[in-house]
Amino acid sequence: MTAQILDGKAASRQIKDELTTRVATLRAAGVTPGLGTLLVGSDPGSQWYVAGKHRDCAEVGIESIREDLPEEAAQEEIEAAVRRLNDDPRCTGYIVQLPLPKGIDTNRVLELVDPAKDADGLHPTNLGRLVLRTNEPIESSLPCTPAGIIDLVERNGISLAGKHVVVVGRGTTVGRSIGLLLTRRAVNATVTLTHTGTTDLSSHLRSADVIVAAAGVPGIVKAEDVKAGAVVIDVGVSRTTDPETGKSKVVGDVDPAVAEVAAWISPNPGGVGPMTRAMLLANVVDTAERVLAAR
Numbered sequence: 001m002t003a004q005i006l007d008g009k010a011a012s013r014q015i016k017d018e019l020t021t022r023v024a025t026l027r028a029a030g031v032t033p034g035l036g037t038l039l040v041g042s043d044p045g046s047q048w049y050v051a052g053k054h055r056d057c058a059e060v061g062i063e064s065i066r067e068d069l070p071e072e073a074a075q076e077e078i079e080a081a082v083r084r085l086n087d088d089p090r091c092t093g094y095i096v097q098l099p100l101p102k103g104i105d106t107n108r109v110l111e112l113v114d115p116a117k118d119a120d121g122l123h124p125t126n127l128g129r130l131v132l133r134t135n136e137p138i139e140s141s142l143p144c145t146p147a148g149i150i151d152l153v154e155r156n157g158i159s160l161a162g163k164h165v166v167v168v169g170r171g172t173t174v175g176r177s178i179g180l181l182l183t184r185r186a187v188n189a190t191v192t193l194t195h196t197g198t199t200d201l202s203s204h205l206r207s208a209d210v211i212v213a214a215a216g217v218p219g220i221v222k223a224e225d226v227k228a229g230a231v232v233i234d235v236g237v238s239r240t241t242d243p244e245t246g247k248s249k250v251v252g253d254v255d256p257a258v259a260e261v262a263a264w265i266s267p268n269p270g271g272v273g274p275m276t277r278a279m280l281l282a283n284v285v286d287t288a289e290r291v292l293a294a295r
């Protein structure tokens with residue numbers, strides 16, 4: 001038996017359809033959602049991600065606002081661009097594309113973002129709300145990748161309540177923040193957070209009902225460490241050159257043989273990536289709905 005697919009592309013299409021309706025309602029009420037992006041430098045990967053976000057926006061009727069700065073931009077210029085986005089009423093939510101160039105104090109930049117416009121859900125105020133509000137709605141953006149993972153699982157009819165979720169990786173955008181979402185009363189999972197300092201990762205993985213692999217280490221989750229019937233989410237994005245075609249391709253954290261043991265697996269690409277993008281759009285629509293409600 002091979003695992004069923006958690007199809008992020010199909011789910012993101014559904015979410016975008018739902019958002020298209022909400023955007024039309026907002027526009028009719030006089031509020032147009034607008035996503036801002038701040039991109040510094042010319043890294044082709046980052047350029048590609050940002051372009052993709054604006055394509056997604058066009059699909060659902062969200063307006064796009066871009067701030068593009070050269071690689072050499074000084075800290076002050078980047079901070080000035082953040083202030084412009086904070087002050088621009090057309091921009092209801094925005095992201096600072098990461099990573100920023102070397103020598104830039106990223107945390108200082110991120111802390112300048114107006115928490116009400118934080119579309120990534122990574123501002124300290126919004127992460128703090130996630131810590132403080134266990135039982136009630138957050139009323140600010142959720143981190144996109146964690147929110148997308150939970151939505152992808154639940155949309156496929158899998159309940160996380162009472163399940164043991166083992167997270168591999170302690171990065172800010174996924175590993176550290178997903179536990180805060182998973183342990184909210186509305187989701188009710190039990191979480192183990194593992195990382196490079198963990199002794200005997202295998203024994204943790206073997207007890208997992210759900211594995212979230214977000215270490216950025218290709219193949220760190222192997223078939224022999226996965227319980228039969230587990231749900232496995234592959235968040236890893238490493239790049240390698242395909243020896244056959246010579247082209248660059250994405251490799252995840254999950255060994256392909258895991259598909260023979262797990263009950264459900266998220267493909268990569270086609271799993272978590274599209275969900276992350278859909279959640280960004282959802283955050284922007286949410287911010288615009290709060291703008292309307294505050295009128």
Ligand SMILES: Nc1nc(=O)c2c([nH]1)NC[C@@H]1CN(c3ccc(C(=O)N[C@@H](CCC(=O)O)C(=O)O)cc3)C=[N+]21
Binds near residue numbers: 097120271274
């Ligand atoms: N402030 C900020 N917010 C982010 O959300 C953010 C960021 N910075 N920096 C970079 C990472 C990376 N990231 C991805 C989003 C979608 C796909 C995605 O849709 N991937 C497709 C295709 C991948 C491919 O084939 O190259 C897929 O998984 O199917 C991938 C990666 C968001 N990031």
